[in-house]
Amino acid sequence: MAGRIAAEFRRLGNTIRWSWAGWCAAWRSEKSLRQWSAAQLISVALALWLPLGLTERALIIALGFLVLAAELFNTAIETVVDEISTEPREAARRAKDCASAGVALTAIAAAAAWLVLLWGLVAPG
Numbered sequence: 001m002a003g004r005i006a007a008e009f010r011r012l013g014n015t016i017r018w019s020w021a022g023w024c025a026a027w028r029s030e031k032s033l034r035q036w037s038a039a040q041l042i043s044v045a046l047a048l049w050l051p052l053g054l055t056e057r058a059l060i061i062a063l064g065f066l067v068l069a070a071e072l073f074n075t076a077i078e079t080v081v082d083e084i085s086t087e088p089r090e091a092a093r094r095a096k097d098c099a100s101a102g103v104a105l106t107a108i109a110a111a112a113a114w115l116v117l118l119w120g121l122v123a124p125g
Helices: 002-029 032-050 054-084 090-122
Strands: none
Touching: 002 032, 002 054, 032 054, 032 090, 054 090
């Protein structure tokens, strides 16, 4: 039993290390990730400062992290596509465009949530 628990902790440690390595690689290479991270910091600060409910704060913070996750998926797709071929290909362009659209949709969702919450603050009722 103790061996199984130790193995699970090793797996968890590996998962954390690999995730951190992925974050650091994307941070170094992707200006968009750095920009979305700055937007998330501002968003979290505003969500904590404004008179929002707990559920509203959780929604705003979670949506911001989803934008960051989408940007990481986008980075992964772009990296693999660029590694496979540097020549322009229609399928590669579509894959990259779809991944970018995924980031855009999560950002729109976060912006929509902010707009609804802010509207509720200025026009209650």
